[in-house]
Each structure stands twice: as structure tokens, then as C-alpha cells.
Amino acid sequence: MYVMMFVLLVFKLPSLPELNLPQHLHARSGSNHLDWIGPEGGVIMGVLADVHDPSNVWAASLTDIWEYRDNSWQPVDMFRFVDIRGGAVNASGYPLLAVYDSIYVYDTTWHTVRGFDGIDAISEAVSDTLLLIAYRGYSPLLWVTTDGGMTWDSIANLSLLNPGFTAVSYAPGDPSTIYIANTMPQLYKSVDAGTTFTMVWEGAPESGPIMDIEVNPWEHDELFVCFEFEGPPAAMLHTGDGGATWDTLFQYFWWAMDCEFLHEDTVIVAALSPSGIFRGVRSGEGWHFTCVDDRVVAFDIILGDVIYAATGDGVWRSTDHANTWEPFNTGLKAVPLWEDAQVSQHVDHVDDQNIMVWVTGIFSTAVYPICYWIGLPTSYITNSMMTLAVEGYGDTLYVAAIGLDPPPQFILHTLYRSVDGGTTWTPMNTWTNPDSILIFGEIWVSPTDYNRILLVAFT
Numbered sequence: 001m002y003v004m005m006f007v008l009l010v011f012k013l014p015s016l017p018e019l020n021l022p023q024h025l026h027a028r029s030g031s032n033h034l035d036w037i038g039p040e041g042g043v044i045m046g047v048l049a050d051v052h053d054p055s056n057v058w059a060a061s062l063t064d065i066w067e068y069r070d071n072s073w074q075p076v077d078m079f080r081f082v083d084i085r086g087g088a089v090n091a092s093g094y095p096l097l098a099v100y101d102s103i104y105v106y107d108t109t110w111h112t113v114r115g116f117d118g119i120d121a122i123s124e125a126v127s128d129t130l131l132l133i134a135y136r137g138y139s140p141l142l143w144v145t146t147d148g149g150m151t152w153d154s155i156a157n158l159s160l161l162n163p164g165f166t167a168v169s170y171a172p173g174d175p176s177t178i179y180i181a182n183t184m185p186q187l188y189k190s191v192d193a194g195t196t197f198t199m200v201w202e203g204a205p206e207s208g209p210i211m212d213i214e215v216n217p218w219e220h221d222e223l224f225v226c227f228e229f230e231g232p233p234a235a236m237l238h239t240g241d242g243g244a245t246w247d248t249l250f251q252y253f254w255w256a257m258d259c260e261f262l263h264e265d266t267v268i269v270a271a272l273s274p275s276g277i278f279r280g281v282r283s284g285e286g287w288h289f290t291c292v293d294d295r296v297v298a299f300d301i302i303l304g305d306v307i308y309a310a311t312g313d314g315v316w317r318s319t320d321h322a323n324t325w326e327p328f329n330t331g332l333k334a335v336p337l338w339e340d341a342q343v344s345q346h347v348d349h350v351d352d353q354n355i356m357v358w359v360t361g362i363f364s365t366a367v368y369p370i371c372y373w374i375g376l377p378t379s380y381i382t383n384s385m386m387t388l389a390v391e392g393y394g395d396t397l398y399v400a401a402i403g404l405d406p407p408p409q410f411i412l413h414t415l416y417r418s419v420d421g422g423t424t425w426t427p428m429n430t431w432t433n434p435d436s437i438l439i440f441g442e443i444w445v446s447p448t449d450y451n452r453i454l455l456v457a458f459t
Contacts, residue, residue: 040314040327040329040330040331040332040333041313041314041327041329041332041333042061042313042314042332042333043061043312044059044060044061044299044310044311044312044314044315044332045060045061045299045300045310046059046060046084046086046087046299046300046310047059047060047300047302047308047309047310047315048087048088048089048095048302049089049302049304049306049308050089050093050304051089051304052093053093054304054305054306055068056068056089056093057308057315058076058089058095059073059310059315059332060084060310064076064077065077065095065097065106066332071330072330072331073315073329073330073331073332074331076106077106077110084097084098084099084100085097085098085099085100085119085120085121085122086098086121086122086123087122088122088124088125088130088148088149089125089148090105090128090147090148090149090150091128091147091148091150092107092148094106094107096113096148096149097110098119098122098132098134099119100118100119101115101116101117101118101119102114102115102116102119103115103116103132103149103152105149105150113149113150114149114151114152116134116135116136117134117135117136117137117138118134118135119132119133119134119135120133120134120135120140120164120165120166121133121165121166121167121168121180122168123168123169123170124169125148126170126172126173128145128146128147128148129144129145129146129175130144130145130148130149131143131144131168131169131170131175131178132144132145132152132168133158133165133168133180136154139157139158139159140157140158140159140161140163140165141154141156141157141158142154142155142156142157142158142168142178142180142194143155144175155193155194156190156193156194156195158180158197161180161182161188161197162182162184162186163182164182164183164184164209165180165181165182166181166182166183166185166209166210166211166228167179167180167181167210167211167212167213168180168181168213169213169214169215169223170215171215171217171220172215172217173217174220175193176190176191176192176193177189177190177191177215177220178190178193178194178197179213179215179223180197181209181210181213181225182209182210183209184202184203184209185202185203185207185208185209185210185227186199186201186202186203187199187200187201187202187210187213187225187243188200189242189243200239200242200243200244201225201237201239201243201246207227207234208227208228208234209227209228210225210226210227210228211226211227211228211257212224212225212226212257212258212259213225214226214258214259214260214261214267216261216264217261217264218261218264219240219264220242221239221240221241221242222238222239222240223238223239223243224236224237224238224259224267224269225237225238226256226257226258226259227255227256234254234255235248235249235250235253235254235255235256236248236249236252236253236256236259236269237249238287240285247286249287249289252278252289253269253271253273253274253278253289254273254274255271255272255273256269256270256271256272257270257271257272257298257299257300258270258298258299258300258301259280260301260303262303262321262322264282265281265282266279266280266281266282267279267280267287268280268292268301268307268322269289270296270298270299270300270301270309272297272299274291274294275294275297276291276292276293276294276295276296276297277291277292277293277296277298277301277309277322277325278290278291278292279292279322292322292323292325293324293325295313295325296309296311296316296325297311297312297313298310298311298316299311299312305319306318306319307319307321307322308328309325313327313329314327314328314329314332315327315328315329315332316328395418395419395420396417396418396419396445396450396451397417397418398415398416398417398418398443398445398453399415399416399417399418399425399443400414400415400440400443400455411430411431411432412430412431412432412437413427413428413429413430413431414429414431414437414438414440415427415428415429415440415455416428438457440455440456440457443455443456
């Protein structure tokens, strides 16, 4: 998949006001001056790879864009992660990002090639053709580019469809067959290049919005659909007749992030529950899935001669058609230690009703490195790690986070300490009742005594 998918993962406490994150671009050039902590890897939400040059690879953590060059990953720039809608590698081999209201490309610096009044979704790149759902005024329009994102033309007005679009895809080799989805969740299909759309599936709100639509390049009436998890039921859907009938793959997945066709009768799936990379093979009229590697907990898969996966443990790759996987993390550390007060941004108060939270994954020791928790029962706090604050001096660091020991222990921790610059971490507290845990939002370390810390916490 020549696109990177960014999922906003927000830890929301029932007692806090609704999160309202400002929707504007933040980029900082020359981020090489930052210090990076922790072991190689970290939570990577998306990868871009050049189909013509598999060594031309780009990755994105929750806040940073990385480029693989000179046999190592190098940080390029910093974006506010919630703004990134997706991306591709264009015809010149440069990465292209759809960021809230603009299309950005990077050659030596990031610069805008096209502005919009808002972007909802961007498709995967097939050759140099991409589809985009973006606004002109208050009207959502369907746009197309055939030169890798450098120029765009509107081809359809989507104002008559329910708003809140989350995904757009088209049949490879046949851009007249287009699928789009919204948060309802509803899936629409066009067979006339966007002139008319017909609803082919509608789910219950608790299914979560559709985030990935994968069309079979050899049979355009066959597709798989993946959801963003918002609580059960959630699974992966399949249709072989253009949406007239559907199969719900509960027997294999509760939460699938991405699906890609390797061949007409073979797909690979990145799943969070159960976790791992799965291979799906057509068996008669249905599909049968088996786990290839349960170490690779991926959010995004990028196809090509080399297959890349964006995971909670950095970037992984396969050079043998997804049969075996290996980490690809030289130089990659997705957790910055900020120069200003050496603290990773935690909670900002926007006004009396809204707060802004920067969350940064830091550990990958759990089965699910990231947990999307939005007012769910405590049983859904499965193995996760989300940083709210990091501060320290020298090799002594502290992190306020939420972590869960792998089952069957089910012991929660919310405060960790490292004495080796973030390479290894030791929990400093233990909670057996998740309903009464303290959440540490800010940490101050004494400049004269690194063992003396001041914490701000809430329940």
C-alpha cells in the first residue's frame, strides 16, 4: 500500500472535557538537533515506499517524519500528527502528504503544492493516480491526480452524501469504479467515475468508521473493509459481488488495521486483535487466514518488492513476499527528548472547555503497543503504553504512562524510571484496580537531585 495511515490514538478519561485538537500544521525544520531516547524502534504509524526504488523509504511516528538514507533512519521534520490524512511517494521519488488542508511534498524542504479548505481522505497510490476527498468552501468534492499529487482536478460533488468521509479507494486499472466511506459508517460505490454513488453497506455506529478499503486488482467487485475500533462488534468485512452480500470475519479478526492483495487469491492483513501479520488464502467460496508472525503488530503495510510494515516496534520488512519478517530500525528512535526543558509536551489547556494532549508511544513490550480507549470499560485497557510526560537529566529519565504487564498478570503501571537514557525502563508503581489508578500528567525532576521528583496526578 503506497500510502501511510495515521490513526489518532487518544487516551480519554471520563472526567476530562472533550478533546479538541487544533487543526493546523506544525513543522520544524532541522529536527536533527533533537535528542532521542529509548531503544531503536518506537511506535511508527505509517510508512511510504517508492515502488521503483524500495530503498527510498519514509516513516512517520506520532509526531515526526523520518527518511532512510546512508543505511540509517534520519529525522526530517515534525508535524502535528492529527493533521496527516495520508500520503504517497510521487513520480519523482519524493514523499507527498495530505495534511489537513494542503498537499505537501518534500524535496529538500516541505512545501505546499495545493491548498484546500479541508481534507477528509486520500486513496492509495496506484501508479501516479490518487483520489482525494477535499472541500472547496463547504462542499466536499472528489479530486483526482494523475501525476503523483502535483496537480489536482475535481471530478464529483459529494454534497448529497452523508458527510464525515474517512476513506476513498478505486479499482486498480479501472478508476471508474470508486468506493468511499464515512463515519456513519456507510460505504458507497460508483461505477461511472463518481458521477453517481449507491450505498452498498451500512453498519451500526458501534462498529466504528471505515478506515481502509482494499479492492481486488483482478476482480473489482471483490473488496475487504477494515474499521477503526470503537468497541465490539468490530471485524473485517468481505464482499465478492460488489457489495450485494457481505461476510463478517469475526472468526479471524476483532480488529484489522490494513489488508493488501498479494495475488488474486492471496492477501496479507495487519491485525491488532488477535495481533500479528496474517496471510489469507481463498478456499473455495471463502477465505482462510493464518498468522505469519505474531511479533509484527502493524498499523500499516506497504507493498512492493520489499514489503514494509509500520508497527509499535518501529519499521519491519519482508523480502520474501511476507513469509518472514525482520526489524528495520537502525537509527530509528521515535521518542524525542525535547530541548526546551527536556520535556515531551503533555497537556495544554486551550480554554475552559478544551484541552490538547500530545501522546507518544514509548514501549513495545506489550501485545498491543497502542490502545484506543474512549470511555470503554476498564477491561478494554489491554496491553498499552501511552506517554503523557517525559522529563529527565543525563541518563536518568522518568515517564508518566499507562502500561499493562502481559497476561496473565494484568498489573497496571503509570510511572516508569530509566537510568540508562531510556534504553530500559522499570515500573515505579503497581495498580491492581484499574478504576482507582492515578494518572500522572506532569513530572519535574530536581536539577540537583535526580532521585527527587514532583508529580501532578489525577484520577
